Amino acid sequence: MLATDDHFRLVEKAVLGDSCKSSQWRVASWARCLHDYKLDPSRAELVDLTSRELRTEAEAFDADITLATSELEATLMMIEGGGYSAHIANRNGVIIAERKSKDSAFYCSTDRIGAVWSEEVGGTNGIGTALKNLTPTSVYLSDHFYADLTSQACASAPFFGPHGDVLGVVNLSTYNPGVPQLAHRVIFGVAQITADRLESIYFRNTFRKEYMLTVNVEQRSPAIFAIDPDFRIVGATRNARSLFGIDEPAMGVRSLWAVFEKIRGNPTLDYLCDSLRELRPLGSGNVVEVSLRRPISVLTSMPPSLSAATSNNPVKSARPKFGKKVTTLAECAGDDPQMGQNIEVLQKVFGSGLHVLLLGETGVGKDTLTRALHYESERAAGPFVAFNCSAIPETLIDSELFGYSGGAFTGASKEGNAGRIVEADKGTLFLDEIGDMPLQLQTRLLRFLETQEVTPLGSGKVRTVDVQVVAATHQDLHARVAAGTFRQDLFYRLAGAVVTLSSLRERQDLSTIIANLMTQIDDGDKVTFSERAMKALLSHSWPGNIRELRNVLTRAVKLADNGVIEPKDLMLTPVRMPPLVLPPQPPLQAQSAPASGPAPAPERPVPAPARAGTGMRKSATNQAEKEAFLAALEASGGDIAACIKMLGISRATFYRKLKQHGLTSASR
Incomplete structure (x- = not known):
């Protein structure tokens, strides 16, 4: 100095x-x-x-x-x-x-x-x-x-x-x-x-509901236009305004074709998303490279959470002016050593070309963690696209994930659909409930993971896509591989890095998580817990994990009298949960060996399998799954919504499994 x-x-x-x-x-x-x-x-x-x-x-x-x-x-x-x-x-x-x-x-x-x-x-x-x-x-x-x-x-x-x-x-x-x-x-x-x-x-x-036109210029700052369905420019980055002479009064008034030469044939924006590669600025003899993306409204659509990482920040109660809060990796880790190690591993492999497989019980925050990884990586400027493999009917998964050309099938949109994989280009694709993906579509997914190429239904056009794939499931994929319902080669392709997220009852920072969630939920009302209520929270098993905890706290805040939450406000009634975890299986490399010991006796005679070892394991797995459904139906009293919540699966999967096991909602 x-x-x-x-x-x-x-x-x-x-x-x-x-x-x-x-x-x-x-x-x-x-x-x-x-x-x-x-x-x-x-x-x-x-x-x-x-x-x-x-x-x-x-x-x-x-x-x-x-x-x-x-x-x-x-x-x-x-x-x-x-x-x-x-x-x-x-x-x-x-x-x-x-x-x-x-x-x-x-x-x-x-x-x-x-x-x-x-x-x-x-x-x-x-x-x-x-x-x-x-x-x-x-x-x-x-x-x-x-x-x-x-x-x-x-x-x-x-x-x-x-x-x-x-x-x-x-x-x-x-x-x-x-x-x-x-x-x-x-x-x-x-x-x-x-x-x-x-x-x-x-x-x-801000403009996630609009089309995005990015102009590739040799400058550090991005030149991006937000375009509405009528080709009007509704937004432009500072660099785009400077390069193309656009000011604020022109927003929402000026057409894209007042800046660039118009494409012949009046194609739609959806069509141009798949075909547009270059444009010529008006009055210029040179063309510029461009890319056009469809609206993406999922940029920050995750459940809000609050972090220990900002606990020393007196402004942490300030509310965002738009969108929802994106949980950070530090917030996901909290004060739990195991979660900290998990995130350290994921940060090192994310974006390296390896696919990621997240395992863990329902409600542990697999989706939230994946979003945090995306927004704190070099792919943050690209899209984050989430696809739930169990929430879409089997007949539509193919077209929704891989896309289709116009008129490819009855009821198909005339403009076609790029598909979620293409939408995630240069970004991250999160495949939730991958264990529920139908077997025949697993083959197509495997081919994409190997080649990074997508061919929409009804089209011979192949498109190369650059995406970071993160798959997640609460199911035992080893058991599903053994049962023949999940491809072993797909498992190994997804398992570039496999991380199991801790359940809430296994974490060492439950009190910190409760405090952070309350900071978000009570909205400044300073609601507190009685000693008995906090003891009840800390001793509960939390089968629904963080999702269940958030619901309990939100309800308790509304029910609390005089700003103090008592045990009655928590409504923590014991629930007899069905066995969600399938019987442990030997390692994948040992699956060809016959199972030791007799398989559990089935309720009804079953046909003799061609290969005794594999057939016995598959029979035991199916029987365990059927018993889980029966237990859930019994515990819920036949309430379908409650049963689905207990099992932690989607409604579509629930009815598919009922049919598979010859059950009805009245079976109990």
Whole structure:
């Protein structure tokens, strides 16, 4: 750090005398600090907001703070080991979110949540000067106006909202007077990349119900148009506005064909999604590469949850201005060591070309974890597409997943359907309840996983797709392989990384999970638990896991008198659950060996199997499944909805299994 007097003379000489051209931005900032703001470089008078003031500033952030903090975590992974921490400041220069470096020795204590870094207060600094000039700014050591800050280096980049106005600033800072200037330049580039990604994420989230036209230009910031079904431009990123001369009044009025040469034949947008590869801007002799995507309204449609990761953030109660909260990986891990290890493994393999298989009981959060992986990976700018293999009738799974051409079958749309796999191109495809996928479609899925190629029904056109596949199930796939209802080669293809998620009763952080969920559910009403109610929550077995816990807490908040939840409000009645786990099977590689010991006796005589070992195992598996259904029907008193909930399966699968086992809803 420069001596105070030396730094004062440096500032004075630069402002009053001649300065080199490369540092004009710094001299201009120093001049504002001296003349306009009347600041003294030898005496830093920094400001921290109160909790109430900070809450107001957080609410003024016209976007989802959680999306921004998720991006900060991804950024820290890019610069791990550099000693830099990452922050989000709002348009007023107030830090509203942060992710600290693992190396606390280099943490800037002045860069904390609630600190005000507008240039009028903090002098020349990354956040404030970036906001003043609306341009990325690197402030390296003695570039700071205040002498007390010349041991710090910060790299900041403003990011802009979907309508072109500044939202805030990404800031990466370190308290390290020995940081090499070249290394800091690299960090400066990372800050700009993070800001660009945030712009893209917020834009796609805001216009997720519109068609997205991305123009591939050789610039860092994306050029994206949001198009309505009538080809009107309803949104454009800042770079798209600049490149093609579009201003805010043109939104919702100007046609796409007022910017690009119109395609002959008046094709529909749905048709162009599959065929459009390039366009020619009006008045230009060159074509540009483009891609067009269908509306995706699932960007942030996950159940909300709140995290221990933001427990030290006094603005965690601020509500997003649009969309729903995206749970972070830190929130998924909580304080449970096993979940922490699981997520560490998944982060290393996600996006590496390996497919992922998530196992675990119903309600443990497989969908939530997959979304968090997507939004904290390099695929975050691409789509997240979820497909439940048990929620779609068997006759429609093929067309919904792999797509179809116009008129491919009776009742098919004239425009056809790209299918969920193609919709997930450059993003993530989540295949939930993969264990319920019909056997004949498993062959098509296996071929896609091997070739990354899709051929829609009724079309000979092959399309190559780049997707990260994550499959999930609560079923015992080893048993299903042994029973012949799930392909063994498909299992191994999906099992690039296999992770079993802990059930709620196995986790070591149940009290933390309860507290975090309550922060979200009670909506600031400060509902508390009696000692007996908390004891009941901690001792319950939670067969429905986090999904069940959320429902219980939500109901209890509504029923509680005087703001105190009692055991009666929880309504935790013991439920006799049917056996959902099938009998343990030998390892897959040993399946060819005959089963040791006699198989359980079936209720009715069954035909002798061709191969005794395999047939006996299949008979035992089917019998166990049938008994599970009978037990569920008995426990629910014939209530179909309750029975389906107990079994943890979809309604379509429930009726298919009833028919398979020769049962009716009255069987009990």
